[in-house]
Amino acid sequence: MLRRIDSFLACLLATVVLASVLPCYGVGVKVFNTLAIIMIANMFFLQGARLSRRAVMEGMLGWRIHLAILSCTFVMFPLMGMALHAALPGMLDASMWTGVLFLCCLPSTVQSSIAFTSIARGNVAAAICSATLSNILGIFLTPLLVGIMFGRHTGNGSGGIMPIVLQLLVPFIAGQVAQPWIGEWAHRHKKLLSFSDRGSILVVVYTAFSEAVTQGLWHRLPPLQLGRVAVVDAGLLVIVLGLTLLAGRLGRFPRGDRIAIVFCGSKKSLASGVPIASVLFPPDDVGLIVLPLMIYHQVQLFVCATLARRMGARGDGD
Template sequence: MFRKLDSFLLCLLATVILASVMPCRGAGVGVFNMLALIMIANMFFLQGARLSRRAVVEGMMDWRIHLAIGLCTFALFPLLGMGLHALVPGLLDGPMWTGVLFLCCLPSTVQSSIAFTSIARGSVAAAICSATLSNILGIFLTPLLVGLVLARHAAAGGGGIGPIVLQLLVPFIAGQVAQPWIGAWAHRHRKLLSFSDRGSILVVVYTAFSEAVVQGLWHRLPPMQLARVALVDMLILAIVLGLTRLVGRMGGFGRADRVAILFCGSKKSLASGVPIASVLFAHADVGLIVLPVMIYHQIQLFVCATLARRLGAQAEGTE
């Protein structure tokens, strides 16, 4: 599991390097932009096809834990991001703060949230349902939150809510409609389709960074700024991990549910973040804006992997 995640991070790094050395130019820009749109639509179509309607219904039943995770994901994070921006506005430049605030508006991850919850001996069923529900709601809530947090109307160069509906929601609904016919096939070929999902992200990252490099990305972003972004990301993760543990205890949840809240409530989805950013923001800005998301993604994997193993060992010791 972790090897696969690490290999994907290496692919992301390689893609950024490739875009820096050989950015897409001229007629190739239009080709890659169109390819990115098609692959993003395909990714959300297959997500809809893989998710059974029964899972959607069951995912909404245990409302207390879903409410706790949802509030951490879509309320605590944005408030924390806005609070840090208000306290130290000069710590990062404008695009980097936009990226951090965009990060705070994203849904939770699915794959790693479930994996870490399982390793820590938490409620896997709750993690599956909550993480899945978070990603469904993120299609609607993330653009709205971006509009509120950034004091814009979710139209930061991307044309408003219309592109989100057409490029993300419509394919997802189409996948749900087709689920009775292709759902079983999608589950049988889950590993193959995961390559398609990750390929979509890599194409979007390459396209976004190519345009950013052509616009002078690395001249506008000194190494110290990257270090500050990493510091802000680590601070956000540390605060959220502490608060999600507090939410679990104050809410009277059992240990298994507290573990699910801890990992689902502290994660942010790179898989959803890159496509949504490509729709919401101007192409020239996407490369800069997704950098905080990519850095947070890597930090959360290493920190939560360590934490999950520790919690799992503690659970084994009490059995």
């Protein structure tokens, strides 16, 4: 099992190196963005085909787990960001702290949260519902939280709902509709679902890191400052992972729900964060402000990939 863990992490590392050396440009950006959309939609279709209707209904009605995940995303994260800023104001410069506080206000990722929950053998139905709800609510709550933190007048960007519906909910519903006919096939071919989960993560990593590199990730800030941002991001993630694990235990959630809380409650969405930042902040500041988010995005993928594989291997979620 250790060999398989290493092979997956090796693929992630190779993807980052490839994006650093050969990031996608021009038409390539459109190609990989389209590929990411297709793979994510396929992942949701297969998840919908695999999950029973009963599991989906239980996932939708599990208000306790949804409340726990949303509280982690929109309450615990902002409070932790402000606490870190108050405790270590000189750790980062002003623009980087703005970026850290901004990422704390963002909704959870969708595709990687669900993929890691699936890899760890958690409650996928609940993860789909919670992560999607997080993104929909984030369209309104993120500008509100940023406004509270920075005193900015913000809009709600309601146009962002349609991509979530078209790319995530529609394929999942289509899979549910097809479930009576292809559900058994999906169960028999679990490796195909696993390939879809991991393949979507690799494509997202390459696309996201390519964007970071083309925006000057390695040149816009001194290496020391980038290192400090990485330390703050990693520390934030470790603390959040610990608190989500603790919340799952204290709330006496079953194993599958605890896993979903960990992987949905600890993530922050790069896909939502970049466009939201472009609306909330001046164009000249956006590049630097989203750097902590870009770094956090990579850190969370690497750390959670390892954690998901270990949870899945152990089969107990502890």
